Amino acid sequence: MFTRVLVANRGEIAVRVIRALHELGIEAVAIYSTADKDALHVRLADQAVHVGPPPATDSYLRIPSVIAAATTTGCQAVHPGYGFLAENPAFVEACVDNDLVFVGPPADVMAMMGDKISAKQAMRAAEVPTVPGTEGSTTVSAARAAADEIGFPILLKATAGGGGKGMRLVQLPEELEDAFGMAAAEAEAAFGDATMYVEKALVPARHVEIQVLCDHHGNVLTLGERECSIQRRHQKLIEESPSAALSPEAREAMEAAAERACRAVDYRNAGTFEFLLGPDGSFYFIELNARLQVEHPVTEMCTGIDIVREQLRIAAGEELSVQGRAPRHGHSIEIRLNAEDPEHDFRPSPGRITLFEPPAGPGVRVDTFLETGSVIPPFYDSMVAKLIVWDTDRAAAVARAERALRETNVEGIPTTRDLALAVLGSEPFRSGEYSTSTLEALRAVVA
Numbered sequence: 212m213f214t215r216v217l218v219a220n221r222g223e224i225a226v227r228v229i230r231a232l233h234e235l236g237i238e239a240v241a242i243y244s245t246a247d248k249d250a251l252h253v254r255l256a257d258q259a260v261h262v263g264p265p266p267a268t269d270s271y272l273r274i275p276s277v278i279a280a281a282t283t284t285g286c287q288a289v290h291p292g293y294g295f296l297a298e299n300p301a302f303v304e305a306c307v308d309n310d311l312v313f314v315g316p317p318a319d320v321m322a323m324m325g326d327k328i329s330a331k332q333a334m335r336a337a338e339v340p341t342v343p344g345t346e347g348s349t350t351v352s353a354a355r356a357a358a359d360e361i362g363f364p365i366l367l368k369a370t371a372g373g374g375g376k377g378m379r380l381v382q383l384p385e386e387l388e389d390a391f392g393m394a395a396a397e398a399e400a401a402f403g404d405a406t407m408y409v410e411k412a413l414v415p416a417r418h419v420e421i422q423v424l425c426d427h428h429g430n431v432l433t434l435g436e437r438e439c440s441i442q443r444r445h446q447k448l449i450e451e452s453p454s455a456a457l458s459p460e461a462r463e464a465m466e467a468a469a470e471r472a473c474r475a476v477d478y479r480n481a482g483t484f485e486f487l488l489g490p491d492g493s494f495y496f497i498e499l500n501a502r503l504q505v506e507h508p509v510t511e512m513c514t515g516i517d518i519v520r521e522q523l524r525i526a527a528g529e530e531l532s533v534q535g536r537a538p539r540h541g542h543s544i545e546i547r548l549n550a551e552d553p554e555h556d557f558r559p560s561p562g563r564i565t566l567f568e569p570p571a572g573p574g575v576r577v578d579t580f581l582e583t584g585s586v587i588p589p590f591y592d593s594m595v596a597k598l599i600v601w602d603t604d605r606a607a608a609v610a611r612a613e614r615a616l617r618e619t620n621v622e623g624i625p626t627t628r629d630l631a632l633a634v635l636g637s638e639p640f641r642s643g644e645y646s647t648s649t650l651e652a653l654r655a656v657v658a
Contacts, residue, residue, distance in 0.1 A: 220292030375445025455643030
């Protein structure tokens, strides 16, 4: 096992990883921008290295600075968290070139699965169902031909996309050209790659994902599913496990598909296979997130497996202690608390936290970097905390989530707390009969 690891991130995920390192007896080295010099992850780490000014492009995304922070402090490995450099093959290669173990999949696998077109081709080869659409990058005219064949509505998606960027839903033929231009421009700005492809839009659909862990000895562990359909602009807000939409047979079929895919691409470490679940119960692969997911605590609460610790053990060459299908019990729900103002179209709300009182009690976990007096800078993602609850069944977990949210007190900036409470109390959520369109339909009530 490693003795010192660099945590190449900030915020709640840096805090999460640092705590896991300390629990394993490993020293943690943090990095920070000028905006984060007083942040919790800096104080928790054994050492901290300043890597640049506030903009992420000049600090957390600057590969030479991050590598230098690891090598000059004598680190043996780098944990990327999620976001920033977590899915950047060039960063993985830079780690390897500097004798640093990257806690994640190999660069070639990451590159293949990061390209949505090559990922779909690999999944088809592994007999994993994929959404009907174009086979590769497409032009406006080719997109129109594909739409005529598979039928509207369609999704235009960026080849190098993620997080909802470079994506447009097109309902009618006359909307296609403008939507294509806007999506391509957004993709170019976000990823430096304007290439697009087309998928059939499944409406209504549910977003269900399978968590996996794979070691260097050919062993695969699937850890069940997470339901992520409560989302806006393709950004998840509430996740739960298990999904109310899956039968035991459907769950096994999805986990078996994920296992086949892992073996087909020789996947390593933690990853998440994301699927769309159609109205008829059919499921289709949409992407593999080759990293730790924001919502990983939902799975940890139901399986008792610490995914971050397992990531580190796998990276150190150890064999999975559990293989096949992870045991699981109870029900877990995660609510993301964002520094956003739902009453003003979810406008980011940076500023100083004048009071933070997290919830407590049985079955409640809070992953955050917030403290009273913390400053939320305007340079980074707006998520500031994750509230995760567990109970013996779904109804009890919903009730516990509502209780914990009401106990949560964040003063100084607007947050999405009240929005989350409204969603949990809505009939679609309480019944379990919801889809990726539900939040938009509830906006008149919850926003």
